[in-house]
Amino acid sequence: MYDRILLSTDGAVASDRAESHALDLAATHDAVLHVLYVVDEDVVTAYSGDEYVDEAEGPEHGLEELGEETLSDLCHRASEAGTAVETTMRHGRPAETIVEYADDHDLDLLVLGTKRRPDEYRALLGSVTDRVLRLTTRPATVVKTEVSD
DSSP: OOSEEEEEOOSSHHHHHHHHHHHHHHHHHTOEEEEEEEEEHHHHHTSOOTTOSSGGGSHHHHHHHHHHHHHHHHHHHHHHHTOOEEEEEEEEOHHHHHHHHHHHTTOSEEEEEEEEOOHHHHHHHOOHHHHHHHHOOSOEEEEEEEOOO
């Protein structure tokens, strides 16, 4: 049923359950798991950089390091499960980048994690997952994680 599954992750707690779910799905369907980490350009450009001595200390470097660690961990977990995996790091606006990647690779399913937050929080700030669901035409599975405030 699924040959190519996309897991978009940011390495945060809301992604943990989605990561496990995507790995299980890929193993069950003998699918290739595409793992995408997006360095959020809005976060990177929100800082002037004046407080950093060099760019290796800035937010972009920190996000890239987190992305590399997250992708490496998932690659290792997929290998242990005998699942084929392709990892990618991109820079851009997360929701748009996720949808573009899924379309470019003709993926069968998107797996996304989200935190369960109060309605007021979502109304004010929204979420990347909500935006992806509005933008994509592809099937998607959302894995919710309870978080404390």
